[in-house]
Amino acid sequence: MLTVLTLASLSLVVWASDVCPPSCLCLHNMTSVECQAKGLKQIPELLPDCTKYLYLSYNNIQEVPERGLDELLILDLTRNKLNVFLSVNKVWPRMKNLSTLFLRDNGLKSLHPAQFMNCPALTILDLKENQIEHLPAGFLRGLDNLKTLFLNFNKIQTVQVGGLEGALALTDLHLSHNWITQIEDGVFVNSTELKKLVLSKNRIKSVSEAGFRGATALQHLDLADNVLEKVPAEALKDVNRLKILHLQRNNLIRIREDSFSSLGHLVHLDLAHNKLTTLSDGSLRGLTNLTELDLSRNLIDSLPSGAFADLISLELLDLYGNKLTSLPPDVFAELTRLKELVLGSNRISALPDGVFDSLCKLIDLQLSNNLIVELRPAVFTELKSLQNLYLENNAMTHIPKSLFHEMSELREIHLDDNRITSLHSSVFHGLDKLNLLRLSGNRISSVHSHQFKNLTALKELRLDKNLIVELPTNVFSGSRNLVTLDVSDNQISELSVHHFSNLHRLKELRLNFNQLHSVPLPVFHSLHNLRKLLLKNNSLDGLHPHLFVRLSKLTELNLDGNKLARLHPHAFLGLTNLQRLSLKSNQLRAVESGTLEPLTNLSVVYLSGNLWDCTCVDILYISNWVNTHGDKLGDQPTCFSTLSSSSSFSPVTEGVQLSQPALTPLSLDDCVKSATSGLHSFPLKMQTLLTLSLTAVSLPWQPLKWFGLVL
CATH class of the missing domain: 3.80.10.10 (Ribonuclease Inhibitor)
Structure with a gap:
């Protein structure tokens, strides 16, 4: 049967024509022929003689003609039935000009050495979503121009020596979502142009010292979602031009000193979702160009003062979802370029004086979901550039009067779901750039008539789920640009006719779950732009x-x-x-x-x-x-x-x-x-x-x- 199929395919020829094949769509002066999902069992015999781009995905094609497709630049055969054809025909038909070949999801199980040698111009080869179990030595032989190879979503277990032989120009190799447990030494010995290597979602437990040797130009390495128990520090020494390294979702327990010291060019390091419990002073040594570090969702319960000492270029530090209970006062001392600091969902109960003093360029500070009971008046004094401050879901009962007075750039303050009982009348004064203020879910029983004075940029104010009994008549008069106002879930029993008189831009007003028995006639008359009015569950x-x-x-x-x-x-x-x-x-x-x-x-x-x-x-x-x-x-x-x-x-x-x-x-x-x-x-x-x-x-x-x- 296989012999018959082989002989039959050799006799197949596609002939040039000046008409578009039936059921296909021809575009761009007949250079592009689209025949996707037409139930075709073979490639149309008659194609326009100027066809350069042939799209045949989602059909039932089982073989490719030996001649007639020489002028193609792109051939898309995604999701057809070419598994038998490729297993029988050891060499793909001649297509000397073909630059892109899509063979995704064809049920391919095996490949042959020099399988695509008749396509010397190939730059992109897509073999993902097949059932390929191994890469035979030399299967890329003859592909001197190949730059991108997709082999993800297969069943490859080992990356063998010789598997990349012949692809000297390869820059991008995608091997994610396979069953790879081992990378043999010498696989990348001739991959001097390789810049991106994706090995995520495999079963790699370790990488040998020579595992990446030869890939001297590598800039992007993705080892996420494997079972690595330690950072492959020795192997990383051979790829010292790396800029992006993904190690998230492994089984890393600790990071030895100097694990990354050879990666002086690294700008992004992701270590999230591991089992790290702490860092040493030398764990991140040498990463002087690093701009983004993700340590979120680990088990880190303490940090040494010098943990980030070498990270002088860092702009983003994410420590979300760890078990930190305290911070050394000088732990961020060298992070003078930091713009975003995420400390949410830890167990921090107090912030020491001076802990943020060096962060003069910080824009976002995330401290939500901790156990903070009290904030010292000067803790944020040096955060002159801060725009967004997240303090929700803590245990604070009081906000110091001067806490925000040196933070004139603030745009958002999130104080919801604390235990705040009262607010000083001037606590928000001077915040003329503030857009959003959230005080929901506290225990505030009253607000001062000047509480929100001169908050002229404020667009959203949330006071819901408090214990407010009465609103001062002119309490919102200084916030004339409000768009959303929520005072629901309080104990307000009366509204003044002047409460909303200056809120001409208000679009949403929430008064649900209060104790209103009546609403005075003109109270809403100034709200010409109101879109949503909620008065649910009053009296x-x-x-x-x-x-x-x-x-x-x-x-x-x-x-x-x-x-x-x-x-x-x-x-x-x-x-x-x-x-x-x-x-x-x-x-x-x-x-x-x-x-x-x-x-x-x-x-x-x-x-x-x-x-x-x-x-x-x-x-x-x-x-x-x-x-x-x-x-x-x-x-x-x-x-x-x-x-x-x-x-x-x-x-x-x-x-x-x-x-x-x-x-x-x-x-x-x-x-x-x-x-x-x-x-x-x-x-x-x-x-x-x-x-x-x-x-x-x-x-x-x-x-x-x-x-x-x-x-």
């Missing part, structure tokens, strides 16, 4: 008819969990752009006619959890609206009924939808009798007229006054 029992009339740009209004029993017909007047309205869990029994008509752009409304009285004729407006606008319902509101012997409410037959009364208005006869019993001299003639009006099922429901009745 509102009514809304002024023109409360929202100036909020023409509002798109979301949440009134859930209040005590609203009635809505004025003009309650939503002016909300022409409202898209989301939520009225869940109130005490609404009905909605007056026309109440929802101003909401011309409404896309979703939530009405469940109310006391909809489906025995009363007043229900017909909202019932009819729900029936007509069912596509806008975000939930399934159901009916409730009034018990004649009590004023309490209980569910009607389970599952009766609010839309039902509009479909069966005659069922409201009892409501008419109930209504008339409350009117001592309601004429029988009028009762009859009312009953007849309810039979007009085909007409949209209108209020009773349309029939001359006023109840």
Whole structure:
């Protein structure tokens, strides 16, 4: 069978043509032919004579013609069925001009020496996602121009001597996601042009002293996600031009002194996700050009004073997710160029005086998720360039008055989820570049009227989840550029008409989970740009008819969990752009006619959890609206009924939808009798007229006054 296939493939020829093959797309003056995912079993026999780029991925092609493809520059055969063809044909057909060949995901299991010698111009060869188990010596022979070789996602177990023979110009070699356990000495002896070597996601436990010998130009080495137990320091001496070294996600327990001392050109070192418990003074010796060091998610519980002494060029130091409990006062003394320092998610309880004094160029300082109880007033004094300070999720109860006074460049302060009980009135003064201030989740009971004075650049202020009882009238007057204001989850019972009077740029206002019983009429009138207003879970029992009339740009209004029993017909007047309205869990029994008509752009409304009285004729407006606008319902509101012997409410037959009364208005006869019993001299003639009006099922429901009745 194999012999037959071999002979058959030798007789295959592609002929030049001046037409595009059926089911293919020809572009760029017929130089590019695209036949992806067409179910083809062979390469089209007739191709335009000027074809340079042939794309045949995701087909069922099993063989490649011996002649006719000499002029191709790019051939893409990704995800076809060429495994048998390559195992039988020891040499790929002649394609003297081919520069790029894609053979990804073809089920290839083996390769032959000089397999691609007939493609001398090849610069990119993609063999990834196959089932190749080993690289035979000389399989790249003849590929003097090959620069990039993809062999990732195969089953290669050993990189053998001779495996790269012939590829003298190779610059990029990708061997990740294989089963490699060993790199034989001498593999890279002739790889003098190799600049990038990716060996991540393998099973390498160690690298011998001569493992990388010969790769003298190597700049990028990726050994991440292996099982290395120690840094291959001796092997690294042969690749002393390295600039990027990835060693994350290994089993490194410690770093011996001078492990990287030969890598004076290194700029990026990643040691994250290992099992390091400490560093010695010499662990990072010699890395004078290093700009980025990642030590995150290790088990480091202490640092010597000289741990980073040689890292005079460092700009990023990441120690996130370790077990540090303290810091030596001079541990960062030499890091004068540092811009980002990440110390989050450790166990630091105190910061010594002077620990950050040398970090005059620091922009980001991450101290969140520690155990810091107290900050000394001068701890940040020298951080003149700091822009972002993260202190959330600590245990601080107090912020020193002068803590931020020398930090005029601050843009963000994150103090949420601490135990802060009070703030000095001037603690944030002078921060005229501050954009974001987060104080959520503390125990603040009051704020001073000048608390946020002159924070003219502030755009986002979070005060939610505190114990604030009252807001001073002009507390936000100095923050006229606020876009987001969150004071939800407090104990605020009253709003002043002037609270938001200067916030003309505010787009989001959160007042959820407070104790508001009412909202004064003009309180929102200055908020012309407001998009989102959340009043959920207060004690509102009514809304002024023109409360929202100036909020023409509002798109979301949440009134859930209040005590609203009635809505004025003009309650939503002016909300022409409202898209989301939520009225869940109130005490609404009905909605007056026309109440929802101003909401011309409404896309979703939530009405469940109310006391909809489906025995009363007043229900017909909202019932009819729900029936007509069912596509806008975000939930399934159901009916409730009034018990004649009590004023309490209980569910009607389970599952009766609010839309039902509009479909069966005659069922409201009892409501008419109930209504008339409350009117001592309601004429029988009028009762009859009312009953007849309810039979007009085909007409949209209108209020009773349309029939001359006023109840």
